[in-house]
Amino acid sequence: MMRIAVIGAAGRMGKNLIQATVDAEGVELGAAIVSPNSSLLGADAGEIAGVGKLGVSLVSSLADCVADFDVLIDFTTPALTVANAAFCAEHNKAIVIGTTGLDDEQKSALTTAAEKTQVVFAPNMSVGVNLTLKLLSLAAEILGDEYDVEVVEAHHRHKVDSPSGTALRMGEVVAEALGRDLKECAVYGREGQIGPRTQKEIGFETIRAGDVVGEHSVWFATEGERIEIVHKASSRMTFAKGAVRAAAWLKDQPAGLFDMQDVLNLK
The missing domain is CATH 3.30.360.10 (Dihydrodipicolinate Reductase; domain 2)
Structure with missing residues (x-):
């Protein structure tokens, strides 16, 4: 069972990702991260997402939940995504990235992270x-x-x-x-x-x-x-479902940089 961490868990995309994780087979929600300034810290991630209590409390950083997940799903901002990818590479965690707007230097940083861990990076997970x-x-x-x-x-x-x-x-x-x-x-x-x-x-x-x-x-x-x-x-859920599918696919993959064409065997 792949344990998924969702960062930005209280946002629109984060809530969809939590729901998609709950609905999918072979994965479970292991961790949920929000801003350190969030008033929701400590709340149950499932209740915030409207899917019922899951027993996963919202925390303020990856370091707070590093033992609780196998793969991180990240739809945040370019700078934060690069930092999260480096963290995952250092701690042997896979990462699925749907963040857009990365420049060439930031994309190069993802390539570096992929030398140590599994990375799926795609501008659209649908x-x-x-x-x-x-x-x-x-x-x-x-x-x-x-x-x-x-x-x-x-x-x-x-x-x-x-x-x-x-x-x-x-x-x-x-x-x-x-x-x-x-x-x-x-x-x-x-x-x-x-x-x-x-x-x-x-x-x-x-x-x-x-x-x-x-x-x-x-x-x-x-x-x-x-x-x-x-x-x-017509719904962000289509992106969330694709990201969760990518997270489950990474379970049997070696370190490397992949995209959704790899996940869907379209290459």
């Missing part, structure tokens, strides 16, 4: 999104350079990074299939007299509004037709 990534790669390979590629994404008003990590990953997958470097061909938004579109650019458009959980649409367009590959999430 099974549907990861199937979509596979479809995007196939579409790009077949359609080639004759089709213009545009990525449109929408999220709730509170999301702090833009474009979303999922949108960027979609762009990376398409660029890789087309033999391009996304850093060189990406165009983020358009305004003013910018001239006609270049053939090999990949465009990104971002919408932030209301309570949109997450919507992504990738256009492949040419003269006479347009193909759209779309994924819409």
Whole structure:
């Protein structure tokens, strides 16, 4: 039985992760961490998440519960995630990371942690999104350079990074299939007299509004037709279920850096 720790347990995503852990087979909630300043410290994590008493009290740090979990699920912030990954590597704990907005240096730190422990890092834990990534790669390979590629994404008003990590990953997958470097061909938004579109650019458009959980649409367009590959999430539970699935999958894996394509055997 894999014992899962959830950090940010009192937040919206944390509560979904606790519920997904309770609902899943082969795993159990071992620990739940909140901010050191939280008024909920000491409360039962299950009661806070609305799933009933679990006998797991909210604590303020990983050090407070290091003996109580095998794998940490982290959907926090880039700097905190990097620190948590280093802690897990030092204490032989696996980690599943759904945090977005990490820069290249922070991603490199995750690679370093993965030399000592099992790490799943993916910008989107949804099974549907990861199937979509596979479809995007196939579409790009077949359609080639004759089709213009545009990525449109929408999220709730509170999301702090833009474009979303999922949108960027979609762009990376398409660029890789087309033999391009996304850093060189990406165009983020358009305004003013910018001239006609270049053939090999990949465009990104971002919408932030209301309570949109997450919507992504990738256009492949040419003269006479347009193909759209779309994924819409209506609940954070889809991300939570995927993260818990990844945590359970890590039980039999060696140290290394994995993503959801590995978890779902899509590679």
